Amino acid sequence: MSGIGDIKHKIMILSGKGGVGKSTVSVNLALSLKKKGYKVGLLDIDIHGPSIPHLLNIPTETLKATEDNKLVPIDIDGMKVISIGFLLDSDNRAVIWRGPLKYKMLLQFLNDVVWGELDYLIIDSPPGTGDEPLTLLQNVKDLSGALIVSTPQDIALLDVKKAIDFVNQMGMKTLGLVENMSGFKCPNCGTITHIFGKNAHQKLQKHFDIEHLISIPLTDSIVSNSDNGIPAINDPDIEKVFNDLTDKIIAKMDIN
Ligand code: ADP
Numbered sequence: 001m002s003g004i005g006d007i008k009h010k011i012m013i014l015s016g017k018g019g020v021g022k023s024t025v026s027v028n029l030a031l032s033l034k035k036k037g038y039k040v041g042l043l044d045i046d047i048h049g050p051s052i053p054h055l056l057n058i059p060t061e062t063l064k065a066t067e068d069n070k071l072v073p074i075d076i077d078g079m080k081v082i083s084i085g086f087l088l089d090s091d092n093r094a095v096i097w098r099g100p101l102k103y104k105m106l107l108q109f110l111n112d113v114v115w116g117e118l119d120y121l122i123i124d125s126p127p128g129t130g131d132e133p134l135t136l137l138q139n140v141k142d143l144s145g146a147l148i149v150s151t152p153q154d155i156a157l158l159d160v161k162k163a164i165d166f167v168n169q170m171g172m173k174t175l176g177l178v179e180n181m182s183g184f185k186c187p188n189c190g191t192i193t194h195i196f197g198k199n200a201h202q203k204l205q206k207h208f209d210i211e212h213l214i215s216i217p218l219t220d221s222i223v224s225n226s227d228n229g230i231p232a233i234n235d236p237d238i239e240k241v242f243n244d245l246t247d248k249i250i251a252k253m254d255i256n
Helices: 024-034 099-111 131-139 154-169 200-205 222-228 236-255
Strands: 009-014 039-044 074-076 080-082 120-124 145-150 174-180 211-218
Touching: 009 024, 009 131, 024 039, 024 080, 024 120, 024 145, 024 174, 024 236, 080 131, 099 222, 120 145, 145 154, 154 174, 174 200, 200 211, 211 236
Parallel strands: 009 120, 009 145, 039 080, 039 120, 145 174, 174 211
Antiparallel strands: 074 080
16 A cells, blocks of 8 residues: 555645744654654655755665555654655755656655555645645645744744645645744843744734644754754753644644
8 A cells, every 4th residue: 555545644844934943843743743652654845955864864865665666665763754855866966856847756755655554644845835835735635734833033924924825725724833943041041032033823813813832942952953863852841842732733633
């Protein structure tokens, strides 16, 4: 059996801008769900900037295919992972493809991967509302919803509003907002500085009915762990935040 059709809960992670923590949220939400005993897959459809291999310290060129040409995901302690990054022969290789080629690759990721039995598939999409998220929404009609990630900065929110509008226009529901890089606590004096502003959810709620799920602080351990291919939830404080997010997501799936 291949393709994502049989996976119970398929969650798309979306942001308006790049660099706001979408891949960080994808990886750590997936790992946090796995820690709670669920069978989890992680699909990186960011064709031009796949970060998942690096965030999980998986070398490139490791993807294998079955005899009937289905892709076999990488298994990370039981979590199944697929990324275009695994097909590139170097971290520095740029993918220079026009729409039709990207469309073909995405359809292969959606239809021709041997995922096995999974409870959750977390789908990390590129920033914005381009070919990749559009292909996903047009071809997967039973997505559970889109989890929106943004920093509280006004310039990030400008684009995130478009991403939420895109989700609405496509007839899909938003599961809520993850406010990332939300305040930095000085390790010396404990003062909290809102480097990227604050209250993203309040700013968005003026325009959309979107629930604020969690706020992730701007944290130096996330930077150093990510750079070393170590999950952010290795820091117990960050793990707590992701536990909270995971519980809220699970509750939403149980209601539906
Ligand atoms: P995106 O997928 O939106 O492009 P990433 O998840 O790749 O963003 O994150 C961009 C960079 O910001 C990475 O280096 C990551 O480690 C860092 N980062 C993400 N969230 C935080 C945070 N809360 N605190 C500090 N650094 C963060």
